Amino acid sequence: MKLYTRPLYAPDTSIGKPRDPSMTTTATTPKFVARDVKVHYGDKQALHGIDIDILDKSVTAFIGPSGCGKSTFLRCLNRMNDTIPSARVDGTILLDGEDLNDRKVDPVVLRARVGMVFQKPNPFPKTIYENVAYGPKIHGLATSKEEMDHIVESSLKKASLWNEVSDRLHQQGTGLSGGQQQRLVIARAIAVGPEVILMDEPCSALDPIATAKIEELIDELRQQFCIVIVTHSMAQAARVSQKTAFFHLGNLVEVGNTEDIFTNPKDQRTQDYITGRFG
Amino acid sequence: MTDTVQSSLAETRAPAKVDLKTAVAKRLKARHAAEMRFRAYGVLAICVAVLFLGILLERIVHQGYTAFVTHSITTEVYLDPNRIDPTDIMGANYDQMITEQVMAKMGVAEDEYGTTSGEYKEILSPDLGFKALEALRDDPKLLGKKISLTSPIAANADLYYKGEISRDIVEADRNVSDQQMVWMDDLKTKGLVKGHFNTYLFTNTDSTQPELAGLLGAIMGSAMMLLVTAALAIPIGVGAALFLEEFAPKNRWTALIEVNINNLAAVPSIVYGLLGLAVFINWLGMPRSSPLVGGVVLALMALPTVIIATRSSLRAVPPSIREAALGIGASKTQAVFHHVLPLAMPGIMTGTIISLAHALGETAPLLMIGMISFVPGLPESVTSAASVLPVQIFIWENASERAFHERTAAAIIVLLVFMIVMNLAAILLRRRFERRW
Ligand SMILES: Nc1ncnc2c1ncn2[C@@H]1O[C@H](COP(=O)(O)OP(=O)(O)OP(=O)(O)O)[C@@H](O)[C@H]1O
Ligand SMILES: [Mg+2]
Helix, strand or coil, X not given: CCCCCHHHHCCCCCCCCCXXXXXXXXXXXXXXXXXXXXXXXXXXXXXXXXXXXXXXXXXXXXXXXXXXXXXXHHHHCCCHHHHCCCEEEEEEEEECCEECCCCCCCHHXXXXXXXXXXXXXXXXXXXXXXXXXXXXXXXXXXXCHXXXXXXXXXXXXXXXXXXXXXXXXXXXXXXXXXXXXXXXXXXXXXXXXXXXXXXXXCCCCCCHHHHHHHHHHHHHHCCCCEEEEECCCHHHHXXXXXXXXXXXXXXXXXXXXXXXXXXXXXXXXXXXXXXXCCC | CHHHHHHHHHHHHHHHHHHHHHHHHHHHHHHHHHHXXXXXXXXXXXXXXXHHHHHHHHHHHHHHHXXXXXXXXEEEXXXXXXXXXXXCHHHCCHHHHHHHHHHHHHCCCCCCCCHHHHHHHHHCCHHHHHHHHHHHHHCHHHCCCEEEEEEECCHHHHHHHCCCCCCCCCHHHCCCCHHHHHHHHHHHXXXXXXXXECCHHHHCCCCCCCCCCCCHXXXXXXXXXXXXXXXXXXXXXXXXXXXHHHHCCCCHHHHHHHHHHHHHCCCCHHHHHHHHHHHHHXXXXXXXXXXXXXHHHHHXXXXXXXXXXXXXXXXXXXXXHHHHHHHCCCCHHHHHHHHHHHHHHHHHHHHHHHHXXXXXXXXXXXXXXXXXXXXXXXXXXXXXXXXXXXXXXXXXXXXXXXXXXXXXXXXXXHHHHHXXXXXXXXXXXXXXXXXXX
């Protein structure tokens, strides 16, 4: 019995049907090419050789049971695993054809190109304005106050938060609601002008309305960015993503068009997972 | 048959139900009793602590409050040209001259051997003579004129005025004779001697004369020493903690360092004094009993505490803040200095101020580095000899004059006030900065 059938969440049928002509070329070139990525935490192996291509200007969803290594792989994509002393990453990950684990690659520059939104909203305990302006400030993206104001405003607008906070930009970011905070940290990530946005369960703590807002936002951002999202919600994966990757026990079991994964999975494990038989 | 089954079921069930309830009730009773007992212990402990603290404070204040009041004498002094040689103003006996003038004013006759003036001199103060000489040295034209001088009365006289030397004691057992008591009463009724707040305690430096001894030198010394301590302990301690907590790899070496730092925090302070004596004075040749050496020694002593306090407040900053900063491309240093350190600041400041307050009250290591000498003047710089508050207390307590003991308690009160102010500052700073979180 299939619990999740197509009409319930109607995946975006515009896959492959470009919204603007420039997408035709970019949508087919992979932004990331990962080959045989293995991650160890100390002696414990968390990922057993992941091979995946992640397309630009589209949303790729990572799904899979808890502890299967979704976050671990996501963190490989902007080298956040460097900050965990026990973590060891092997294999190659190419970003636009360049090995991002290369010694010559500065993780600081990489993380400016590959932004990340964490599972729990983590705004800085500073004002809303300062939160958004921090990234551009440290990267020297604005030369004047006006430019910075512009970056802050457009980032907040892209994150569809501007209308709610435009009159209180100088109040604490931590004083916002959970959903607003999540959009604030998305705005913070956008403000740096990244090419990729990684989102680790961005809606796990949000109510349906806030979730819907963020999903709308992801759909809009897709036109400019390469987006990778980790989610536990099948419905969400089906709603927002064009590609879906199913992880299981540190392995990438299956990856393909979201439509195909949800309607016609090739692997039994995928089938079991999306129909709710385990996980 | 069904009836019996049902009734037996009811029977088996009923007692079980009652049992559960009574068991819970019984346990509940025991739990409430345990809770009450624990609360009672807590209240008792607080009461005992407050009682001891109260006794301590009462003793100190009771002994010390009189030192905040003193008596001084104001009198007209005729700078008699017959007794002062203008070519050698230092050579004159000002004390004798002033005593005789006061006696004449009070109608006390001198006897032929001069013993009366000798006794009378004891209840005045040698400071009057110094003041007269000083005035004359500043302006030699004053010779032959009358000037008005004020100075603290002799310590024993002061004690008598405050009622601390009673007439009931046998005359031989007290420092003031019956005759002197009569003179003193007379001086007071004639208005020459007046009681007032003891400003000398805060404007004078240490002296061999208790009535002239003040805390200014010790306060200055303590301030200089604390500055040296803060200037060394805060940057080094916070820097070391930042490095260990945020940058250093977690390996055997850093673990070893951590254990050692924790151990150092428990080393008795006198050991730091020995170290200071051996390293800073004997080996590096720093000036003995100077605020510099004292400050360096106390900085060493405060370092482990500062490091531990800083590390724990750094650790209390949620890791999500670091990830947030790193995630948008901040370097590790930027993440630490822009986000982690500001958030850890209230904790760091509290820990630091409290360890500085500890250093302010520290005595033993300072005795080891020779800060026990009598220093009559103000320290000119951090390298000149100085006294500090806790050591001043120690020195005065060991003095033989009773008037010094009174001042000991007063000095303790002053030290306590400084500590309270520092701790209050720690609390206020914490409150202020925490609100921004
Ligand atoms: N910092 C770490 N140190 C040691 N082991 C870790 C660490 N982070 C993750 N792991 C382990 O690696 C494996 C994969 O973890 P990961 O966080 O990637 O799972 P996940 O798929 O994101 O799970 P979830 O859906 O619950 O977030 C788990 O077994 C986890 O215990
Ligand atoms: Mg995860």
